[in-house]
Every structure is written in structure tokens, then in C-alpha cells.
Amino acid sequence: MSVRELVVLGTASQVPTRHRNHNGYLLRWDGEGILFDPGEGTQRQMLRAGVAAHDLNRICVTHFHGDHSLGLAGVIQRINLDRVPHEITAHYPRSGQRFFDRLRYATAYRETVGITEAPVAADGPLARTGGYTLEARKLSHPVESYGYRIVEPDGRRMLPERLAAHGIKGPDVGRIQREGSLGGVPLDAVSETRRGQRFAFVMDTRLCDGVDALAEGCDMLVIESTFLDEDEELAVEHGHLTAGQAARVARGGGVRHLVLTHFSQRYTGPEEFERQARAAGYDGELTVAHDLLRVPVPKRR
Numbered sequence: 001m002s003v004r005e006l007v008v009l010g011t012a013s014q015v016p017t018r019h020r021n022h023n024g025y026l027l028r029w030d031g032e033g034i035l036f037d038p039g040e041g042t043q044r045q046m047l048r049a050g051v052a053a054h055d056l057n058r059i060c061v062t063h064f065h066g067d068h069s070l071g072l073a074g075v076i077q078r079i080n081l082d083r084v085p086h087e088i089t090a091h092y093p094r095s096g097q098r099f100f101d102r103l104r105y106a107t108a109y110r111e112t113v114g115i116t117e118a119p120v121a122a123d124g125p126l127a128r129t130g131g132y133t134l135e136a137r138k139l140s141h142p143v144e145s146y147g148y149r150i151v152e153p154d155g156r157r158m159l160p161e162r163l164a165a166h167g168i169k170g171p172d173v174g175r176i177q178r179e180g181s182l183g184g185v186p187l188d189a190v191s192e193t194r195r196g197q198r199f200a201f202v203m204d205t206r207l208c209d210g211v212d213a214l215a216e217g218c219d220m221l222v223i224e225s226t227f228l229d230e231d232e233e234l235a236v237e238h239g240h241l242t243a244g245q246a247a248r249v250a251r252g253g254g255v256r257h258l259v260l261t262h263f264s265q266r267y268t269g270p271e272e273f274e275r276q277a278r279a280a281g282y283d284g285e286l287t288v289a290h291d292l293l294r295v296p297v298p299k300r301r
Contacts (some may be wrong), residue, residue, distance in 0.1 A: 002031075004028060004197070006026070006027055006220065006259065006294070007293075008259075008261065008289045008291060008295065009023075009042055009046060009291065009292070010022045010024040010042065010045055011290060012067065012262070012265065013067060013224075013226050013240075013262045013263060013265070014066075014067050014264075014265075015265040016041070019291070020263065020265075020291055021039070021044075022040045022066075022067045023037040023038070023068050023261075023262060024036075024038050024042040024045055024046075025037060025222060026055070027150070027199065028055075029132060029150065032131070033051070033055040034056075034150075035058070035060070036060050036061075036148065036201050036203075037060070037061060037069070037203055038061075038069065038072055039066070039069065041071060046075075048292060049294075052082070053075070053078045053082040054084050056084070057087075058088065058089050058090070058091065058127075058134070059075070059089070059090045059091070059092075059115075060090075060091045061093075061100075062093075062147060062201070063096070063141060063143050063144060063145035063146070065143065065204065069092075069103060070103070072103040073104070073107070076103070076104055077107075077109045079113050080109060080111055080113045081109070083113065087114075088113065088115055089116040090115050090116065090118065091118050091119070091127075093119065093121075093145065095144045097119060100119075122138075123136060123138055123210070126148075131152065132150045132153075132196075133153075134150055135148070135149045137210035137213050138210050139202070139203075139206075139210045139211065140210070140239060141204045141205050141239040145203065147200065147202040147210060147214045148214075149199070149200045149201075150200075151198050152196030155193075155196065156187065156192070158177070162191075163190045168182060168190060177191075198217055198218045199218060199222075199297060200214040200221050202214050202215070202221065202222070202223040202249075203223075204224055204226075204240060205239060205241065206241070207249070211241075211249055215255055216253045217254055218253060218254075218255045218256070219257065219300075220256065220257045220259065220295070220297050221250050221255040221257070221258055222259040222261060223249065223258070223260065224241055224246070224260075225242060225263070225273055226238075226240040226263065227241070227242045227264055228243055228273065229244040243272075243274075243276040245280075247260075247277035247280035251280065251281050251282045255282075257286075257287070257298050258277065258286050259287045259295060260274075260287070270288035270290070273288050285298065
């Protein structure tokens with residue numbers, strides 16, 4: 001059975017708190033695991049969440065501020081310690097190659113697993129698999145930063161009443177799916193397009209075209225809301241979003257499930273983030289993330 005869920009490992013921003021670890025997010029997408037922005041302490045949070053190094057297939061780093069990348073050293077060494085048998089690919093801004101190199105080889109260890117480095121230098125597709133396309137869009141932050149988006153290919157949904165009307169049943173259902181027609185009946189006559197799912201991960205950024213492009217049509221949007229709306233000037237100055245801004249992005253993009261995260265240590269409770277997101281007009285599913293939370297990706301429409 002396929003599983004698509006977000007495992008939240010940490011939700012703090014620059015400074016961790018007693019209740020919030022630095023960033024870290026694992027997306028389980030069917031049989032793959034994509035680790036986003038492993039901040040300091042990610043390896044321990046993985047243990048607490050029941051996530052193993054063997055669960056990882058990709059690591060995606062938005063930018064090289066410490067709260068989004070200092071956990072790379074420990075995660076990569078754990079991948080080697082556990083001798084993960086499959087390929088693991090790392091995506092990160094090409095401009096931060098020197099930081100990735102330092103983190104990958106921060107200390108002495110026995111390198112048993114090859115990490116495939118696939119740095120990001122421009123907007124566009126990064127990888128295509130049978131289950132999704134991974135894309136990147138540039139964001140607006142004091143250092144170069146990219147957001148990531150996963151797009152599942154569209155499929156077909158079979159319509160039982162139309163199949164019955166054409167007398168198609170049993171093994172013939174699979175046959176018309178494979179061959180595109182059966183006895184003069186085209187596949188389009190007994191099915192409809194099933195829209196592929198979309199997931200986006202947006203961290204440190206001001207409002208910009210890249211944010212909107214990543215959010216457009218998403219089933220789930222994981223997005224930073226470092227500040228509350230009354231601190232919007234600080235958000236703009238430091239290259240961040242407020243809860244209301246993030247919610248308006250989600251509303252404009254038709255996002256089904258909005259996950260707010262990456263909170264400044266100046267705020268103690270989640271209630272105001274939710275209130276401001278609702279006040280901004282977002283009426284879909286809304287989660288104010290906390291550490292070790294599991295959030296299912298919404299089922300297909």
C-alpha cells in the first residue's frame with residue numbers, strides 16, 4: 001500500500017526552543033523518502049520519529065543557513081554507517097557547493113555509500129522518476145535559496161458505469177488500460193483524467209514569483225511563516241514570510257492543505273498563526289506544525 005505523508009522533524013527557525021528542534025521534514029512518497037532541510041539535531045529527530053537512514057532516497061536543501069543544513073553532516077555519516085544499499089541524491093544551490101563539501105566531510109568517517117550530488121543552478125526540472133517530477137524555483141532570501149515541488153503525472157480513472165455500458169469487465173478492464181482501446185471502444189470513452197498530486201516545499205523567502213509558482217495547484221504546501229503579520233517589516237528585512245502572507249499564497253494557488261512551519265522563537269504558541277491564516281482568507285485544511293507530527297497528503301480529488 002502506497003503511503004504519502006509528511007513527517008515533521010523540526011519546526012524552529014534560527015534558534016531552537018525547548019519544544020522546537022531546528023528544521024527537518026521527511027516526505028514519504030510511495031516507496032521513496034525525500035528529506036528536506038536537515039537542520040542541527042535531525043538525526044536524533046529521525047530516531048524519535050521512527051525514520052531510518054534506509055528510508056532516504058533524496059536530500060533537498062533550500063539554502064545554506066545553519067538551521068536548514070547543519071544536520072547534513074550527521075545524516076550523511078549515518079547513511080554511511082548504516083550502509084544504505086541504494087542511491088541517494090542530494091540537491092542544493094550550486095552557489096553553496098563549498099558549504100555542502102564542508103558538511104559532507106566535516107569529520108573523519110568511513111565512506112561506504114556514494115552520495116550523488118545534483119546541485120541546483122536554475123529554475124526547472126531536477127529529476128524525473130516513474131512516480132513524480134522534482135522541480136525547483138528560485139526564492140528571495142539574503143543567500144541563494146530554492147523551493148522544491150513534486151508533480152505526479154496525470155493518470156486515468158476508470159468509470160464503472162461506462163465500462164458496464166460497453167460490456168467491459170474482468171481482465172478486459174486492464175487490457176483497455178494497457179492498449180488504449182478494445183473492440184472499437186477508446187479508453188477515453190470509459191475513463192477520465194485523474195489529476196496527479198502536487199506537493200511544494202517553500203522555506204526562507206520574501207513574497208516573489210517563485211513562491212506563487214511552487215504553490216500553484218498544490219495538494220499540500222509546506223511553507224515558512226516565521227513571523228506574525230504585525231512583524232511584517234521584520235519579515236521583509238530578513239527575507240521571510242508572515243502567517244497571513246503564507247495563507248494568501250495558499251489561497252491564491254488553490255492549495256488544499258496548508259502546513260505552516262519555521263517559527264521564530266519570539267512566539268510561544270501556535271494559535272495566533274492559525275487565526276491570522278484564517279483571517280487572510282484561507283479556508284482549506286490548515287496545520288500549524290509541531291515537532292514529530294505526521295500529516296497525510298490529501299487523497300486525490
